[in-house]
Amino acid sequence: MDFVFEYTSFLAKTVTLVVAILIVLAAAASLRSKGRRKNAGQLQVSKLNDFYKALRERLEQSLLDKDRLKALRKEQGKALKKEKKKPADAKSRVYVLDFDGDIKASATESMRHEITALLTLATPKDEVVLRLESGGGMVHSYGLASSQLARIRQAGIPLTICIDKVAASGGYMMACIGNKIISAPFAILGSIGVVAQLPNVNRLLKKHDIDFEVLTAGEYKRTLTVFGENTEKGREKFQEDLDITHELFKNFVARYRPQLAIDEVATGEVWLGMAALDKQLVDELKTSDEYLADRAKVAEVFHLHYSERKSLQERVGLAASGSVDRLLLSWWSRLTQQRFW
Known part of the structure; x- marks a missing residue:
């Protein structure tokens, strides 16, 4: 038993030390980055036509005998020569972006640069495809993400949104900007609504004779609080703010998808792809x-991804601080008055 106790104690000390080191590294990386300009990012571009071609050729090589494979390669060579004789701008281009949304819509930082880059070359005969996955999050964060996508529409470039899993709430707010929305049959869509929640521990504090004062300048600077005593007037104002935000949300969706019966779908409900089509x-x-493979047959398809260059110290620091941030954000979002799409 002594051995088990000593080992457990040693393990606890080791874990504590490792956590302390990670926190120190995170703090050092944060302080270092504040005093200088961020490292320049890099736009990575890959041609998906080449990716699909490599898949096909690998399968052909495995399944066809030598004579059939040789004849096929000869035909493909002729087709390639004919293709090269066409004018360089004969084929339209498809620019593919990815957005994997968290509660803060953090992917907006990369997407904004990807959009800026493609707008320097894209023309109305091209197309932008966004592979979108998000269950929504903070109002202001998804508002900015949607505004970035609106730049594509304003430039007159067709925008197609592809949803394989989920585009709900703020995610659907982004999706509705597309000229065309394509969904997998069982993807989750909708949730056109607004939610805010927070606990109140005022009665618990009173039970233990603990006073909590909330001082404000402005009648509605703070409507509901976690620790103070909430009033009916504060609740009414808070609900009014939610209703206003919901109305703005509905108007935004209706602007880009006027074919919707907006009052029928803006109830906060979600639908699977097949029902969403109806x-x-x-x-x-x-x-x-399926959509991109079809487009690759008639267009040049390019995948764009913008990434920040980070030093080893910053990567270690971000890994440590990121875990802490996710934990704190999850907790804090439940205690504050953040509004969520």
């Missing part, structure tokens, strides 16, 4: 893989 929340049922 509600006109989407235009077509298809996976993003």
Whole structure:
């Protein structure tokens, strides 16, 4: 038993030390980055046509005998020569972006640069495809993400949104900007609503004779609080703010998808892709893989990804601080008055 106790004690000390080191590294990385300009990012571009071609050729090599494979390669060579004789701008281009949304819509930082880059070359005969996955999050964060996508529409470039898993709440707010929305049959869509929640421990504090004062300048600077005593007037004002935000949300969706019966779908409900098609929340049922493979037959398809260059110290620091941030954000979002799409 002594051995087990000593080992457990040693393990606890080791874990404590490792956590302390990670926190110190995170703090050092944070302080270092504040005093200087961020490292320049890098735009990575890959041609998906080449990816699909490599898949096909690998399968052909495995399944066809030598004579059939040789004849096929000869035909493909002729087709390639004919293709090269066409004018360089004969084929349209498809620019593919990815958005994997968290509660803060953190992917907006990369997407904004990807959009800026493609807008320097894209023309109305091209297309932008966004593979979108998000269950929504903070109002202001998804508002900015949607505004970035609106730049594509304003430039007159067709925008297609592909949803394989989920685009709900703030995610659907982004999706509705697309000229066309394509969904997998069982993807989750909708949730056109607004929610805010917080606990109140005022009665618990009173039970233990603990006073909590909330001082404000401005009648509605603070409507509901976690620790103070909430009033009916504060609740009414808070609900009014939610209703206003919901109305703005509905108007935004209706602007880009006027075919919707907006009052019927803006109830906060969600639908699977097949039902969403009947509600006109989407235009077509298809996976993003199927859509892009079809587009690659007639267009040049490029995948764009913007990433920040980070030093080893920053990567270690961000890994440590990121875990802490996610934990704190999850907790704090339940205690504050953040509004969520």
